Amino acid sequence: MNVEQLVRETLQEMSEREPPAAPRDFADRVLRVRRRRRVRALTGAAMATTAVVAAALVIPGLDIGGEGNRAADRTVVEDVLAHPDQSPPEDLIAAGNTAMSAYTTRERIEQPNGDVVDSWNWHLYDPSEGRYEKTGWAWADVAPNLHTAAVLEGPLPSKRVGILDLESGEVERWIELDRGAAGVSWSPDGSRLLATTYSKNPDRLHKNKPVMSDGKRQPGPVRSRTGYYLIDIDIDIDIDIDVDAVKWFELSPGEPKTRFNAREDVEWSADGTHVFVRNIMEPLKTFYDLEGRETKPPTGENLAYSLAGRSPGGKLSAGEFAGEGDEIATEVLDAKTGKRVAKQPVQELLAWADDERLIAWGCDPKRCDGADEFRQQLLLVDVEGTRVKQLTGFRDGQKADEWEPVFTRR
Secondary structure, eight states, X not given: OOHHHHHHHHHHHHHHHSXXXXXXXXXXXXXXXXXXXXXXXXXXXXXXXXXXXXXXXXOTTOEETTTTEEOTTOBOOXXXXXXXXXXXXXXXOXXXXXXXXXXXXXXXXXXXXXXXXXXXXEEEEETTXXXXXXXXXXXXXXXXXXXXXXEEOSSSSEEEEEEEETTTTEEEEEEEEEEEEEEEEEOTTSSXXXXXXXXXXXXXXXXXXXXXXXXEEEEEEOOOEEEEEEEEOOSOTTSOOOGGGEEEEEOOOOOGGGTXXXXXXXXXXXXXXXXXXXXXXXXXXXXEETTXXXXXXXXXXXXXXXXXXXXXXXXXXXXXXOOOTTOOOEEEEETTTOOXXXXXXXXXXXXXXXXXXXXXXXXXXXXXXXXXXXXXXXXXXXXXXXXXXXXXXOOOTTOTTOOXXXXXXX
């Protein structure tokens, strides 16, 4: 079905079943109608359709950006959804092709035997409400359609993965596992799941394995990663998971270069052709092909520790903190040469909105020092570092375990 047909049939269906849609949510309604018809597997064509439908909407008389700039018959794309007065956010945060699909908060729960469990509270985006809702899942990841999530139930590790419909809040199917998983993530194209397996809960700190922290003996981590599953999956719930589509690969805990981390989740490369694990020393990433064999990094992969990785077009890479002295700055590099392209007045680059802008943590300039480094807010910054837009309010500067964003391509 092409874009013209999709829009025409959506208008007809909406006129029969729903009141007229407000201009700002028309594109979303088009996609919801399409989804109700169960065309739900993510493909490049579907992503292109989404972009074209959104860009093709003509909205007369819309106040663009709240600045009173009204123009009749003007094409408008709701490119940035920002809520600088919200922390943590209540309503959807998005910029360009990327949305904050979820955020987490941490709760430290003391156990009767003296152990401590870091329990992660997942707040997932609910497309039907347009806001974030707290859930009871122990771990989650949202697919690149913002309508489906992969979830794990507690206590971790869990021996099944749920495929959750974010609009209904219902698990549409369970994928049974032979080994317990404590982390799960979608491939960049939404066609595969990666589930990291552990013999123990990686978020549990053990009293009998103490470490020194703040001058005191504290419960410490126990590394227990055993491997990871690669699961081929079609989001369409009518298709069952074949046993041959679920493959497990052994991967023991990291060597001394990663010994300080109990959670050592396996992650996807930018193009989805490899997976990797992070290390705290060089090399910062170790790569594996989709048959579980250690290999060289894929061409163009960002090898820095930056969460943002490479740009969607592959020409640029997000670098590390680049401030000197009291300067707060990051850098973007040429992906081929590794040379600096520009610096940005932010603390940490988190995700690319598109090829020209990034989502980042930025601090309050008046309070951005070592004692208050966590007073941050999400910002949208261009590669050149000349334009900065607030996306959220500030986190509490005194709490290192404040809310943490999770980003997904939309």
